[in-house]
Amino acid sequence: MVGSLGRTATVVCIGIALGAVEANASPSLNAAPVGAPSPSAQSQPVPGKQAEYYPDRANRANRGGVAELRCTVTAEGGLAGCVVLREEPTGYGFGAAALAMARGGVWKVRPKTVDGTPTAGGFFERTIVFRPAPAVERPTAPPNPPR
Secondary structure, three states, rough: OOOOOOOEEEEEEEEEEEEEOOOOOOOOOOOOOOOOOEEOOOOOOOOHHHHOOHHHHHHHOOOOOOEEEEEEEEOOOOOEEEEEEEOOOOOOHHHHHHHHHHOOOOOOEEEEEOOOOEHHHHHHHHEEEEOOOOOOOOOOOOOOOOO
């Protein structure tokens, strides 16, 4: 989101997808599950698109934060039943922004399969790191010339 303060915020997503077998948490945008077929991200948010979800209050306060999200994966690759597992700091809207990203279809997920058929179930988890952009330096007016 480009706020009235003239800066663009950044949102970084780090996540894992969990299915029948626990996945290894990897600090990567494309953390891949290990073991049996389980859901994994087919698409990642576009950086410019992610900024649309940056909470207004946090942007105005130049605050960063983190939200952890857990969702159930549908057979179609959508996310349902999302809950915020953690939000820091509270009161700035980071959890609500993470939920809005999930509802907004930011991620398309490959569902787990049973006998080759896409099946609902498995979990998709993301840690979303919200980082404010540096404040834009505003030019100052030149000093008044002496009279």
